[in-house]
Amino acid sequence: MSNISVNSLVKKFGAVTAVDGISFSVEPGEVFGFLGPNGAGKSTTISILCTLLAPTSGRASVGGFDCVRDADAVRRSIGIIFQDPTLDNGLTAFENLLFHAYLYGLDRRAARKRIDDALSLVGLDGRKNELVRKFSGGMKRRLEIARGILNYPKVLFMDEPTIGLDPQTRNLIWEFIRELKKNTGVTVFMTTHYLEEAEFCDRIAIIDLGKIIASGTPSELKAGLQGDTLKLSAADPKGLESEIREKFGMDSKINDGGITLTVKRGDEILPALIRGLSTKITAVSMTTPTLNDVFLSLTGKNIREEGSDPYGPMRSYARKNHGGH
Amino acid sequence: MANIAHEMKAIYVISYRELRKFIREKSRIMGTMARPILWLFVVGGGMSKLVRPVSGISYIQFIFPGMIGMTILFASIFSAISIVWDREFGFLKEILVAPISRFSVVVGKAMAGTSISMLQVLILLIFVPVLGIRINAPQFLLLILSSGMLAFSLTCFGILVASRMSSYEGFNIIMNFLVMPMFFLSGAMYPVKLMPPALREIAYANPLTYGVDGLKNILLASASGTPMGPEYPAIVDFAVVAGFLVVTAVLANLSFRRAA
Numbered sequence: 271m272s273n274i275s276v277n278s279l280v281k282k283f284g285a286v287t288a289v290d291g292i293s294f295s296v297e298p299g300e301v302f303g304f305l306g307p308n309g310a311g312k313s314t315t316i317s318i319l320c321t322l323l324a325p326t327s328g329r330a331s332v333g334g335f336d337c338v339r340d341a342d343a344v345r346r347s348i349g350i351i352f353q354d355p356t357l358d359n360g361l362t363a364f365e366n367l368l369f370h371a372y373l374y375g376l377d378r379r380a381a382r383k384r385i386d387d388a389l390s391l392v393g394l395d396g397r398k399n400e401l402v403r404k405f406s407g408g409m410k411r412r413l414e415i416a417r418g419i420l421n422y423p424k425v426l427f428m429d430e431p432t433i434g435l436d437p438q439t440r441n442l443i444w445e446f447i448r449e450l451k452k453n454t455g456v457t458v459f460m461t462t463h464y465l466e467e468a469e470f471c472d473r474i475a476i477i478d479l480g481k482i483i484a485s486g487t488p489s490e491l492k493a494g495l496q497g498d499t500l501k502l503s504a505a506d507p508k509g510l511e512s513e514i515r516e517k518f519g520m521d522s523k524i525n526d527g528g529i530t531l532t533v534k535r536g537d538e539i540l541p542a543l544i545r546g547l548s549t550k551i552t553a554v555s556m557t558t559p560t561l562n563d564v565f566l567s568l569t570g571k572n573i574r575e576e577g578s579d580p581y582g583p584m585r586s587y588a589r590k591n592h593g594g595h
Numbered sequence: 596m597a598n599i600a601h602e603m604k605a606i607y608v609i610s611y612r613e614l615r616k617f618i619r620e621k622s623r624i625m626g627t628m629a630r631p632i633l634w635l636f637v638v639g640g641g642m643s644k645l646v647r648p649v650s651g652i653s654y655i656q657f658i659f660p661g662m663i664g665m666t667i668l669f670a671s672i673f674s675a676i677s678i679v680w681d682r683e684f685g686f687l688k689e690i691l692v693a694p695i696s697r698f699s700v701v702v703g704k705a706m707a708g709t710s711i712s713m714l715q716v717l718i719l720l721i722f723v724p725v726l727g728i729r730i731n732a733p734q735f736l737l738l739i740l741s742s743g744m745l746a747f748s749l750t751c752f753g754i755l756v757a758s759r760m761s762s763y764e765g766f767n768i769i770m771n772f773l774v775m776p777m778f779f780l781s782g783a784m785y786p787v788k789l790m791p792p793a794l795r796e797i798a799y800a801n802p803l804t805y806g807v808d809g810l811k812n813i814l815l816a817s818a819s820g821t822p823m824g825p826e827y828p829a830i831v832d833f834a835v836v837a838g839f840l841v842v843t844a845v846l847a848n849l850s851f852r853r854a855a
């Protein structure tokens with residue numbers, strides 16, 4: 271049975287349709303990614319799945335329980351790391367986790383043990399009794415992750431778990447997710463607009479304007495595109511172009527100092543080309559399609575145009591300065 | 596409520612959190628305690644020189660029950676308003692997504708406000724001997740009980756208001772148009788009987804009036820029948836505060852459920 275199953279889910283806020291009839295399912299032990307630009311409906315979907323929002327229509331279930339009718343059972347089976355910070359900065363790391371443990375009905379002894387384990391997993395054992403106010407953004411995020419797994423959830427939701435973090439912390443968190451998946455078999459549902467991050471997922475759905483426009487494994491999605499782009503530089507681009515056409519039956523485009531061609535399996539063709547061509551080649555390069563190319567080909571726009579994320583900088587600002595009282 | 600022990604644990608930890616933060620922030624304790632103590636000794640002490648004692652009760656003794664009421668009022672409302680903070684800073688989501696009932700959240704918050712208020716009331720009671728007021732053990736217990744009821748109901752009242760506030764900007768409005776009038780029109784500083792008629796009507800409708808009067812019944816019983824003493828029978832005060840408690844508790848739950 272699927273751990274998450276969503277059927278024709280719709281959520282409207284007045285005139286805005288934030289989620290527009292999406293359906294998907296996530297199998298136990300999968301890391302499932304929701305990839306989409308700002309305002310695509312990712313957080314809204316998570317809010318419905320974790321029972322904080324009621325859907326306008328359609329159905330959603332988590333861990334086999336209906337998110338509306340059986341909200342309490344859903345809440346018992348999930349852990350969640352929200353997009354925006356939800357720690358109490360006026361409490362210590364330990365107190366934040368203890369609060370969580372009690373809300374989930376753990377007793378004192380079990381709570382203490384799990385808290386120690388969780389803190390060492392995210393590398394915060396030395397900071398246990400420090401006020402969260404004094405933590406850096408990355409430390410706060412790691413603490414939120416520790417909190418999210420404290421109740422041993424069956425399904426872990428992570429809404430942009432690494433937003434606003436430096437690459438090093440980002441890698442650390444990814445390492446952690448992979449370990450967690452390996453050791454506990456937890457199902458992970460995460461959203462992101464980092465393309466590199468989506469590549470780590472077992473399966474992704476690309477969402478735009480409340481609709482899922484593609485889904486599959488990252489390589490399946492990319493395989494749906496035309497293929498890899500090869501660039502060969504040569505002193506005689508024209509000669510190169512005609513030799514490729516004659517010997518390999520492939521059309522290429524001539525441009526400044528070389529040619530480019532698009533092929534299905536660049537990794538196989540490139541060596542063959544180099545072996546078989548007599549024209550002198552001075553440089554080669556190959557670009558494989560990214561998920562952004564997939565998004566681009568489906569919607570005609572980039573997931574994340576440079577500087578087009580009006581909330582990005584504000585969010586990392588919020589994370590740094592706002593996380594509590 | 597499937598699991599009572601689990602809900603109790605949640606109620607405990609929700610109130611523990613706020614008490615912990617209150618005790619941790621020494622400046623907050625000083626700040627909140629400074630207000631009643633300043634009023635008591637600056638206003639009360641000063642006025643005592645102008646107002647002649649009646650039946651042996653000086654003005655500073657007269658306003659002492661009112662100062663307890665004021666302490667409870669501010670502490671309870673301020674504590675309840677933390678819901679708005681929690682929403683603004685996201686922590687409320689951590690609470691709302693947990694497998695506990697909304698009822699327990701409200702009870703936990705109400706208990707938080709009550710215990711923070713009671714802690715301050717206990718500090719204030721240190722001044723009882725200094726002010727020359729004498730109370731015995733049963734009176735002390737009654738005092739704790741009345742203050743506790745008043746604190747619980749005012750925190751519920753605060754939760755009711757806070758559930759409807761979407762941002763912290765409303766805080767000043769609440770303070771200036773609700774909390775301060777409630778305080779001034781409660782008989783805390785001035786007997787309700789002697790107020791101008793229009794204000795007196797408002798004071799009659801103010802639940803804090805009966806809360807403060809209940810405290811006067813315990814602390815100033817000897818001045819009954821004079822302007823310095825309690826104005827209503829203790830049983831009336833008790834009934835009004837108990838009724839207020841039930842109504843605010845129900846409304847706080849309804850309004851929090853709707854807002855959450």
Ligand SMILES: Nc1ncnc2c1ncn2[C@@H]1O[C@H](COP(=O)(O)OP(=O)(O)OP(=O)(O)O)[C@@H](O)[C@H]1O
Binds near residue numbers: 286307311315353
């Ligand atoms: N509470 C709300 N009231 C009204 N509109 C909302 C509300 N929450 C979300 N929306 C709208 O729904 C749409 C989807 O928002 P959502 O937060 O789900 O996007 P997202 O994919 O998470 O975006 P981001 O990457 O910026 O986090 C947006 O147009 C947003 O303005």
Ligand SMILES: [Mg+2]
Binds near residue numbers: 353
């Ligand atoms: Mg979002």
